[in-house]
Amino acid sequence: MPELPEVETVRRGLEPAMAGRTIALAEVRRPDLRWPFPDAMAERLSGARIDALGRRSKYLLLHLDRGETLIVHLGMSGRMQVEHQKLGVFHHETAPLAQHDHVIFHMDHGSRVVFNDPRRFGAMDLVATDRLDDHWLLAKLGPEPLGNAFDEDHLVAAFAGRNTPVKSALLDQRIVAGLGNIYVCEALHRAGISPRRKAGRIAARRVRALVPIIRDTLGDALEAGGSSLRDYRQADGALGYFQHTFRVYDREGSPCVTDRCGGTISRIVQSGRSTFHCPQCQR
Numbered sequence: 001m002p003e004l005p006e007v008e009t010v011r012r013g014l015e016p017a018m019a020g021r022t023i024a025l026a027e028v029r030r031p032d033l034r035w036p037f038p039d040a041m042a043e044r045l046s047g048a049r050i051d052a053l054g055r056r057s058k059y060l061l062l063h064l065d066r067g068e069t070l071i072v073h074l075g076m077s078g079r080m081q082v083e084h085q086k087l088g089v090f091h092h093e094t095a096p097l098a099q100h101d102h103v104i105f106h107m108d109h110g111s112r113v114v115f116n117d118p119r120r121f122g123a124m125d126l127v128a129t130d131r132l133d134d135h136w137l138l139a140k141l142g143p144e145p146l147g148n149a150f151d152e153d154h155l156v157a158a159f160a161g162r163n164t165p166v167k168s169a170l171l172d173q174r175i176v177a178g179l180g181n182i183y184v185c186e187a188l189h190r191a192g193i194s195p196r197r198k199a200g201r202i203a204a205r206r207v208r209a210l211v212p213i214i215r216d217t218l219g220d221a222l223e224a225g226g227s228s229l230r231d232y233r234q235a236d237g238a239l240g241y242f243q244h245t246f247r248v249y250d251r252e253g254s255p256c257v258t259d260r261c262g263g264t265i266s267r268i269v270q271s272g273r274s275t276f277h278c279p280q281c282q283r
């Protein structure tokens, strides 16, 4: 499932094709994805200019000149493709099929942006831009991890007294928005914190240190995403950028990359999801 860096990479990849451009025709080929599409979505999108392409957490935001914003969530398997250019091939790849091209944006300059989603866990909704923050998908989201509101004091306060494992606390979108399973595992390994440790029992100085580590983890993934976009324009290969940057995710049984650790990455299950960590250097 795409997390914040992947969605941001998609946003950046879509910008040249969509920002400042008009949707000549929106083709909506089914009534729903995870939820029904909003009423008259095709009509409300066709002819609208996209003033700006934003992002909140894992949601793409297409701000239209008509005072509405299209919220797009990629779900498990959704992707946006510009003509034949794929933006974001995620860790668990599924074969793209034209039959899963559910929404097609025919842009005024001739290119097409296709929303393809075989598993249909994605979502789209149209909302008045001035009430965007009240939308049910966005209203309860905590601060953006790369924004100023996500700082050391915020995280210390959010963790205080919490009896849940730190892994779950960081996945809680009310505490910080946009982190998912992969980057939480990665950040905790960088921080040397056990994913099982109770959030409220971690020393404040270690919690504070987590903030720049989370930013760096996401920043490195964004950098990899950016170079994968550039590479993609040059070659016709896949954007398989994750695999090269994981320290623990999906590396069960592999040696820990921490200097002089000598540990082996292990997989445990927390709240029904795999956690990868090094029992040796994450305490």
Ligand SMILES: [Zn+2]
Binding pocket: 256, 257, 258, 261, 262, 263, 264, 278, 279, 280, 281, 282
């Ligand atoms: Zn280790």
